[in-house]
Amino acid sequence: MLRLVIGNKNYSSWSLRSWLLLVEAGIEFEEIRLPLSTPEFAARISTYSPSGRVPVLLDGPVTVWDTLAITEYVAERFDRTLWPMDAVDRARARSMCAEMHSGFSALRGQWPMNVRASLPGLGWNLAVERDVDRLVRMWREALSSSGGPFLFGRFGAVDAYFAPVAARFRTYAAALPDDIGAYRDAILDTAGMRAWTEAACQESEFVAEDEPYRRPPGT
Numbered sequence: 480m481l482r483l484v485i486g487n488k489n490y491s492s493w494s495l496r497s498w499l500l501l502v503e504a505g506i507e508f509e510e511i512r513l514p515l516s517t518p519e520f521a522a523r524i525s526t527y528s529p530s531g532r533v534p535v536l537l538d539g540p541v542t543v544w545d546t547l548a549i550t551e552y553v554a555e556r557f558d559r560t561l562w563p564m565d566a567v568d569r570a571r572a573r574s575m576c577a578e579m580h581s582g583f584s585a586l587r588g589q590w591p592m593n594v595r596a597s598l599p600g601l602g603w604n605l606a607v608e609r610d611v612d613r614l615v616r617m618w619r620e621a622l623s624s625s626g627g628p629f630l631f632g633r634f635g636a637v638d639a640y641f642a643p644v645a646a647r648f649r650t651y652a653a654a655l656p657d658d659i660g661a662y663r664d665a666i667l668d669t670a671g672m673r674a675w676t677e678a679a680c681q682e683s684e685f686v687a688e689d690e691p692y693r694r695p696p697g698t
């Protein structure tokens with residue numbers, strides 16, 4: 480069976496992308512959770528991941544690390560419909576994933592993923608506003624051409640890629656136009672995302688690097 484090594488569900492945005500992709504595609508896998516910034520992570524990660532990072536997908540003797548590579552492997556081996564069937568749409572979806580992979584640094588830096596927290600308004604600045612505006616424009620273009628509810632109609636790789644952004648929009652209570660709020664909610668309401676959120680809320684680890692706005696409990 481496939482195995483997916485992930486970090487904390489509360490904090491690990493890259494892990495969420497691969498996990499949600501597999502769950503929403505109905506592909507069975509065993510989950511191995513290594514809490515970030517712990518001695519356990521440091522001791523065990525090198526047995527799974529050559530990059531020392533999560534997520535990493537293990538398929539028998541095959542190791543696939545880095546989210547984009549995992550996304551491509553899963554689509555190629557198990558479900559090609561995770562990318563749009565139309566070549567032009569596929570190119571657009573891939574461009575969006577690539578832009579997410581390498582961009583939106585203000586949003587990622589100011590708004591670390593923190594699924595269980597509610598931190599309305601914190602971290603907002605002009606650079607975050609620019610990133611949000613870009614997301615709104617990009618999402619709107621895809622949604623208006625597909626008719627939704629997901630960017631290219633049905634749930635796909637590109638929606639898994641934006642799931643951590645949807646989670647951040649909820650945590651930091653980003654004010655969004657109605658159509659974009661509906662897309663955020665479509666992601667948050669998937670069975671996979673609900674299960675991930677529930678599990679994140681059960682976690683008790685506090686990772687200081689991902690918590691610029693709160694003190695560790697009890698301090």
Ligand SMILES: N[C@@H](CCC(=O)N[C@@H](CS)C(=O)NCC(=O)O)C(=O)O
Binds near residue numbers: 486494
């Ligand atoms: N480009 C990588 C980024 C992966 C990444 O940064 N993962 C973080 C957790 S979200 C990690 O493993 N951090 C642990 C560390 O760097 O020690 C990907 O797309 O998978």
